[in-house]
Amino acid sequence: MTERPLIGILLILLVESPHMLKFRWDFNETSFSRAWHLTTVALLLSGILILLDSGARVAMPVLLSWLPALLVAMQFVQSFGMKDSMPLNTFSFFANYHRIRNLRLGLTESVIHINFGNVYFVTTMVAATLGTWSDSWVFLPGVIVLTGWMLLSASRSRPLSLVVALTIAGGIAVAGQLGLQKLEEIFTSSGAALFQFDPNSTSTRIGKPGPIIQSADIVWRLTPLDRKLTPPLLRTASYNTYTLGNWKCSPAGEMKFKDLDTRTLADVPYSLLAPDLEESAQLLAIGPGLPRFTLRGSAAAETPLALPGDAASLRDFELDGAERNSFGTVRIFPKYSIIEGTVLWKGLQNPEIRPFPREDLELPAKDRETFQRIIRDLGLDDQPTLAAKLSILRTWFRENFTYSKNPTISSSSLVATSPSAIVQFLTTTRSGHCEYFASATALILREAGIPTRYATGYAVMELDVKRKEFIIRGTHSHAWCRVWSEENKQWLDFDTTPGSWMAGISLANSRTQRINDEVKRLRENFFLWRIKPGNRLGVTLGMAGIGLAMVVFIAKRLWKSRRHMKPTGQATGYSGVMRQTPLNAIERQAAKHLGTRPHGQPFATWLMGLGTSLPEPSTLVDAVDLHQRLRFDPNPASEDEQKRLLELAKRLEAEIRSHSPGIRS
């Protein structure tokens, strides 16, 4: 909530204004129920909207952070109503129905009453901790100081114990805050840190036995346009340095992301071609003859775009910006959480720059012997062209290796072991998943002197025939190589994983998955419809109109039914002078020991409850007698009496303060 100060201030005004305003409403149980219905509708609607906007994992914290605004109707009926509590069954339709029936039948029923202010306070605190400001160092001290201020004004005695209590509470708050943040992270970061995307390094499961578990949720959807050409692989990132099952980018200077160049290409917002090409070559990026496809999916800031290795440019995406690094990894800053646009590809150029002479040929020294032997056995060095070398390698992998999602190779990812996981894969087991194939191929090719990189992304393999679109799921994640062709001055995709790996995946199409897909599709369609410029205005106007009409309707009815509130402690309907006495002033002080005085309990009776715990009960008796006279006897009191009561009240206050009788029930 802290990131929306305007709404926050408005809510504060609404919640705190009753202290300054002199009118109230006589809200009864029906009003409470109505407010709750309104709140439920608001909760449901905003829940749906937030879910559509941001997806299931982020929706909960976002909804929580909006709770103070959504619950304001309840707080309104509480703070502007005459009653200081509401029955608990307001919040349950069935309990309420039961109660109304019992009332009608005249059956007695015990009802628990709560003050919604407490609930609202807690909600506000929770919402505040979920806001962006809660990360700043002022947040927690600020909250503690504010709470301390509130508590201090409520009880002036024992400030030291209050400070101690606040310190302990502050400690718990820090722990709670950290815990909440962690929880939020877990909820928002796609379930587990394992799947978090890092453009500069990726840790593979090479050397880790056990099955790979992937989500079958749709990530992207791809519809070929014009020539019905479809890219077989969509890359999200490339890496070039291998150590113990991890691929990283190097040198460090090239990892930096730079904005995509838009200068020369006014027609196309984002050209993807390598920035080291000349301007004339750059123009190829918008070539009208290039094949194209539309790409649709959900995205957040810094989401990597899945693109073909020879992607040329992006069109029609609603972006705040896009950037890429020297390895051709493109990431975007979308305007909305769901994006759709056109990708032009087959530009005969690449998004990444030329290979680095050292990094793209680097090898783990211990394993070189194995690679050299394989190269020798296959006769790779004897082949004249790159294409021939690749062909031999592909055949070798296809004929001698099997695909397995559950490999048995085990090796440490911290220290180099002998033989390494890759060597085990190449020589003994000859069975593994795409990460093995891609890493091994890349290293062998490097040994053969061909700059090669490791690429991750998705295989395009599931065609929805009815809709004529390709569906890309988490299970379609794939890894392959990018091989530099010196001849074409181009990076080429090279995939040695046996094609059989796809067979295992397309079967995983359960009924729940189909329902999930359909929901996601609907959500995306609705969202994209909503953000289209024409529709967006309509939707905004329509929603604002409905909201405004409701607010006006409610406000008008409320305004008509408002009542002017007499100062507290005065008879209803009485507009004459209210003669407060000095004793009235100690009500707050006494309330600390007696609890708040119930509406219907006369002040004198209530105050006499202090009686036995005071050292001199006679002071109290005298003061109360005099108070009654001054307050309720229509005959004006003499000045002496007033002075005397003032003195008695002072003495009484001092007595209460110094002796601070124990809290009484």
Next chain:
Amino acid sequence: MSIKNTAARLESAIGSVMHGQQEVVRRVLACMISGGHVLLEDFPGTGKTTLAKAIAKSISSAAFRRVQFTPDLLPSDILGISVLDPRTQEFKFHPGPVFTDILLADEINRASPRTQSALLEAMGERQATIDGQRYDLDGLFFVIATQNPVEFRGTYPLPEAQMDRFAMQCSLGYVSAAEEVAILSDQTDTHPVDRLGAVASREEILELMTAARQVRFSDELRHYIVTLVGATRGHPSVQLAASPRASLALMKVSQALAVFQGVDFVSPELIQSLAVDVIAHRLVLVPEAKYSGIHARQIVADLIEQTPVPV
């Protein structure tokens, strides 16, 4: 000073007969002083009749009449009747028991509503109209009616209009064991009522009544009374709510009670202590509430709790 004295003497005299019932005695006396009438609803044998007799006996030269209400009782049995005097050949009015200072209407719900209603005019306006002739009742006209809450066979519940004429309805209830022992030991020889002598004159009672009317009552508390009584109107369990007559009675009885408490102004505590007795019997509950055990007295008690009181 003499006013306070009179009040205290009356209280202690009746208190000596009614063991452990100081609170109710004070209320009933306050009701009398306020010019209202009281309905005692209680189980048999709790001392309803004794209380009425004790009050009558403690006031010197106060006429006391007792009418045992039965189903065949006629209005003329209460109001009086004109009889032709054969000597003068004129109708001569024989006043009924209503022409008295203190009237005990015992088991009032046993008479027919017609007879019960004969009391309406007398109680409301302190006058009786018989054969078109108006007769004023005495300044100190106080009706103590009793009824039994458990025996309903052969009874006629009091009409609402009649109920409304009673300023308040009290219950004596059972006393503590110690008090009951005191009652037993008190009556070994003679009944304490018989031993009771007059402690106040009729004039002194009239003085008390004047004093009660002079007890100061702030405007704000009048609003409080009106709010409290008004809260019965529109209550979901109440079919017939309290009338302005209830507000009036509550104000007057509070003033009278103030006299007995020795204060000369009314405080909200006083009003609250009387509100249930003064308001509850006037309410008619909706049948659903009635048959499911909700009591009018509880409703009024709840309303007292809910109505903001001036402090």
